[in-house]
Amino acid sequence: MAGRIPRTFIDDLLNRVDIVEIIDARVPLKKKGRDYWACCPFHNEKSPSFSVSQQKQFYNCFGCQQHGNAIGFLMDYDHMDFVEAVEALAQHIGIEVPYEKGSAPAHSQTDTSASGLFTAMTECSLFYQQQLKQSPQAIEYLQQRGISGATAKSFAIGFAPKGWNNLNGNEADLIESGMLIRNEAGKVYDRFRHRLMFPIRNRKGQTIAFGGRIIDPNDTPKYLNSPESPVFHKGEEIYGLYELKQANTNIDSIFVTEGYMDVVALAEHGITTGVATLGTAINGGQVEKLFRLSKKLVFCFDADAAGRKAAWRALEASLGALKEGRLARFLFLPDGHDPDTFIREFGNEPFLEKAKTATPLSKFLIDNLVAQGDLTSMEGKTLFIDKLIYYLKQIPLEALQKQIIQQAGRLVTLKGDQKSLDRLEGTLSQDSTPITVAEAHWTPVRMAITLLLLQPSLGLGVGNLDHLYELDVKGITVLLRLLDIIQEEPEITTQNLLHRFSGDESETFLYRLASKPPAFNNENEEIPLMLEDSINHLRAKYSENRFNQLQKKLISGQSLSESEKQEYRKFDHKKAP
Numbered sequence: 001m002a003g004r005i006p007r008t009f010i011d012d013l014l015n016r017v018d019i020v021e022i023i024d025a026r027v028p029l030k031k032k033g034r035d036y037w038a039c040c041p042f043h044n045e046k047s048p049s050f051s052v053s054q055q056k057q058f059y060n061c062f063g064c065q066q067h068g069n070a071i072g073f074l075m076d077y078d079h080m081d082f083v084e085a086v087e088a089l090a091q092h093i094g095i096e097v098p099y100e101k102g103s104a105p106a107h108s109q110t111d112t113s114a115s116g117l118f119t120a121m122t123e124c125s126l127f128y129q130q131q132l133k134q135s136p137q138a139i140e141y142l143q144q145r146g147i148s149g150a151t152a153k154s155f156a157i158g159f160a161p162k163g164w165n166n167l168n169g170n171e172a173d174l175i176e177s178g179m180l181i182r183n184e185a186g187k188v189y190d191r192f193r194h195r196l197m198f199p200i201r202n203r204k205g206q207t208i209a210f211g212g213r214i215i216d217p218n219d220t221p222k223y224l225n226s227p228e229s230p231v232f233h234k235g236e237e238i239y240g241l242y243e244l245k246q247a248n249t250n251i252d253s254i255f256v257t258e259g260y261m262d263v264v265a266l267a268e269h270g271i272t273t274g275v276a277t278l279g280t281a282i283n284g285g286q287v288e289k290l291f292r293l294s295k296k297l298v299f300c301f302d303a304d305a306a307g308r309k310a311a312w313r314a315l316e317a318s319l320g321a322l323k324e325g326r327l328a329r330f331l332f333l334p335d336g337h338d339p340d341t342f343i344r345e346f347g348n349e350p351f352l353e354k355a356k357t358a359t360p361l362s363k364f365l366i367d368n369l370v371a372q373g374d375l376t377s378m379e380g381k382t383l384f385i386d387k388l389i390y391y392l393k394q395i396p397l398e399a400l401q402k403q404i405i406q407q408a409g410r411l412v413t414l415k416g417d418q419k420s421l422d423r424l425e426g427t428l429s430q431d432s433t434p435i436t437v438a439e440a441h442w443t444p445v446r447m448a449i450t451l452l453l454l455q456p457s458l459g460l461g462v463g464n465l466d467h468l469y470e471l472d473v474k475g476i477t478v479l480l481r482l483l484d485i486i487q488e489e490p491e492i493t494t495q496n497l498l499h500r501f502s503g504d505e506s507e508t509f510l511y512r513l514a515s516k517p518p519a520f521n522n523e524n525e526e527i528p529l530m531l532e533d534s535i536n537h538l539r540a541k542y543s544e545n546r547f548n549q550l551q552k553k554l555i556s557g558q559s560l561s562e563s564e565k566q567e568y569r570k571f572d573h574k575k576a577p
Contacts, residue, residue: 004099004100005083005086005097005098005099005100006098006100009097009098010071010086010499011492011493011496011499013071013086013089013090013093013095014057014069014070014071014493014495014496014499015057015493015495015496016093017057017070017089017092017093018054018057019052019053019054019057019058019059019069019070019073019495020036020052020054022070022073022074022089022092023036023038023052023059023070023073023077024036026041026077026078027041027050027077029052030048034053034054034055035051035052035053035054036051036052036053036054037050037051037052038050038052040061040063040064040066041077042061042064042066042076042077042325043061043063043064043066043324043325045063049061049062049063050063050066051515053514053515056453056454056494056495056514057069057070057493057494057495058494058495058498058511058514058515059073060511060512060514060515062512062515062516064324064325065323065324065508065512066324067507067508067511067512067515068511069495069498069499070085070089071085071086071089072085072502074088074089075292076292079245079251079292079293080292081203081289081292084203114230114231116170116172116173117173117176117177117229117230117231118206118207118208118231119169119170119173120169120170120173120174120177120179121177121179121199121206121207121208121209121231122206122207123168123169124167124169124174124179124207124210125156125158125197125199125207125210127158127166127167127168128158128159128160128197128199128210129156129157129158130158131158131159131160131161131166132152132157132158132159132196132197135159135161137215138159138196138215141196141215142157142196145261145265145340145344146265146268146344147264147265147268148268151264151267151268152264154243154247154267155198155199155240155243155263155264155267156199156201156207157196157197157198157199157264158196158197158199159195159196159197160190160192160193160194160195160197160212161193161194162193162194163190163193164189164190164193165188165189165190166190166193167179167180167190171188175188176229176230177209177226177229177231177232178191178209178226178227178228178229178232179191179192179210179226191224191226192210192212192224194214194215194216194219195212195213195214195215195219195224196212196213196214196215197210197211197212198210198211198212198213198239198260198264200226200232200237200239200278201242201243202231202237202242203241203242203245205242205246206231208229208231208232208237209225209226209229209232209234209237209278210225210226211223211224211225211226211239211260211278211279212224212225213260213261223259223279225278225279234278234279234280235280235283235285235286236285236286237278238275238276238277238278238286238289238290239260239263239275239276239277239278240260240263240267240274240275240276241275241289241290243263243267243272244272244273244274244275244293245293247267247272248272248273251273251293251294252273252294252296253273253294253296253297253298253355254273254274254275254290254293254294254296254297254298255271255273255274255275255298255300255331255339255355256274256275256276256277256282256290256297256298256299256300256314257274257275257276257300257301257338257339258276258277258300258301258302258307258310258338259276259338259340260276261340262274262276262300262338262339262340263275263276264340265339265340265343265344266339266340266343266351269343269344269347269348269351270348271343271348271351271352273294274339275290281310281313281314281317282313282314282317283317284317284318284320284321286317287314287317287318287321288321291321291323291326295325295326295327296326296327296328296329297318297326297327297328297329298329298330298331298355298358299311299314299328299329299330299331300331300333300338300339300355301314301330301331301332301333302332302333302337302338303332303333303334303335303337304335307332308332311330311332311364312368314328314330315328315330315361315364315365316391318361319391319394319395320394320395320396322361322395322396322397322400323396323397324397324399326397327360327361328360328361329355329358329359329360329361330358330359330361330364331354331355331358331359332359333354339351362400362403362404362407363407365388365391365404366388366404366407366408366411369384369387369388369391370384370411372384372387375411375412381412384408384412385408385412388404388408392404392405396505396508443473443474443475444533444534444535444537444538444541445473445474445475445476445478445479445534445538446475446513447530447531447534448479448531448534448535448538449475449478449479449482449510449513450513450514450517451517451527451530451531451534452479452482452483452486452497452531453482453494453497453498453510453513453514453517454494454514454517454527455527456482456486456492456493456494456497457486457490458527458528458531459482459483459486459487460486460487460490461528462483462531462532462535465480465483465535465538465539466480467542468480468538468539468542470542470545470546471538471541471542471545472545473538473541476538478506478509478510482497485497485500494514498510498511498514
């Protein structure tokens with residue numbers, strides 16, 4: 001199980017770090033008014049739209065919508081994962097990162113058990129590399145596959161010889177890491193035999209697992225991977241990611257393939273941004289990790305049924321990560337080819353040319369849904385729209401949603417059915433973000449949210465507002481969630497309050513409100529009064545709605561309960577002149 005860093009530590013860390021200092025060391029900032037500004041490091045622009053608030057300790061770009069705290073900035077700018085960013089900030093201010101007891105993450109474990117596993121895996125890797133040098137058969141196989149000694153060395157490729165007892169070392173560690181197997185009879189033997197060995201390395205370059213490939217076509221299975229262990233979690237790791245980071249500083253695009261040999265073959269031909277999943281379909285966490293390294297992912301799969309199925313799973317895993325500027329494309333190579341065979345036969349340039357014409361995610365999505373039905377029938381159109389809505393709801397980027405709707409619209413309107421398109425657009429509008437940032441006026445809800453983001457402690461004095469959940473008002477759910485968090489954590493700061501909404505559909509909206517609040521003549525005096533006024537407006541709105549509900553019930557001939565009668569008299573009395 002992957003370990004956790006206590007949330008209290010993360011909150012304290014964010015409160016102690018100065019985000020201006022962190023960002024200014026990487027992107028020179030200029031102070032203008034209360035905030036600091038620069039041209040956004042995440043997209044090309046001529047005029048600064050990248051704002052950093054020292055008071056609230058977060059950044060926000062008004063151009064590309066990129067936003068976050070100091071942790072998020074290191075993840076986006078320095079291409080770190082979450083734990084790396086936390087560790088880097090902790091080191092910056094000279095403190096150690098605590099891990100919950102018994103749950104230190106695999107890549108940061110320092111206990112004796114984890115240390116022993118890392119040592120055992122390192123020794124295995126060195127042993128396999130030495131065995132490769134002594135195996136003419138394995139060397140010949142690599143040469144036939146076009147892999148040079150330099151490339152094999154950069155990926156630490158090795159060879160597991162024949163035999164059942166070749167590995168030496170701490171038996172308990174080797175068994176726990178999966179390198180040795182103990183059968184029911186108690187016999188211990190090597191898991192990998194007569195195979196090319198591809199070490200899987202974590203972000204620090206430590207070997208945590210292996211993938212083994214046969215060199216004799218009569219052997220089975222073709223691929224064999226290490227089982228999960230305390231230092232290896234298959235769904236969290238990506239083959240070739242460590243090597244990619246070592247070989248590149250600026251990463252234009254990442255090629256996501258299905259096999260280790262694909263990654264190695266691409267590197268042999270000068271394309272050092274290839275990675276592969278570990279024998280399973282890629283998941284959302286892995287996609288997000290790759291997107292933090294590059295804004296463009298190209299999924300490279302075979303054109304056969306299995307390849308297209310894998311591509312569809314990759315599409316499903318990518319939808320939730322499609323934020324501003326991120327692109328996902330799908331490259332289907334000619335029948336009988338994978339990246340390894342194609343680049344060996346045709347070379348670097350033809351492969352890159354094909355990558356330029358890779359299918360955009362939007363087209364791949366629509367084409368697949370169209371192929372599943374018949375748009376000439378009403379039933380087919382309905383099924384198409386239902387499925388499309390399901391996938392669109394998973395995309396956080398509104399601009400991409402609209403683009404897909406337009407593409408779908410050209411299909412359904414060509415069939416003479418404007419109603420299907422209207423239904424699609426109408427359904428999406430009902431499920432959109434609670435409040436649109438484009439609203440020109442300050443509604444009571446929007447004002448209350450903005451004021452709470454300025455001074456979270458004000459939320460402690462508003463009383464119980466749970467009844468407002470019944471209001472059909474945009475953003476009321478977000479407002480009440482903010483108040484619940486503040487009630488539970490009275491000392492919470494703005495940046496930590498925003499951090500609670502990481503990955504939420506309202507995250508971008510909240511950062512934009514926090515970045516551009518209304519002007520105040522006297523901030524300290526006005527803010528509490530404005531919050532009180534906004535809440536009173538909402539209470540009045542609720543009372544009006546509730547009175548109308550009860551009155552409608554009476555008019556329809558329905559009887560009121562005793563409590564409803566008392567409630568109605570109270571409302572009626574207030575309305576009396």
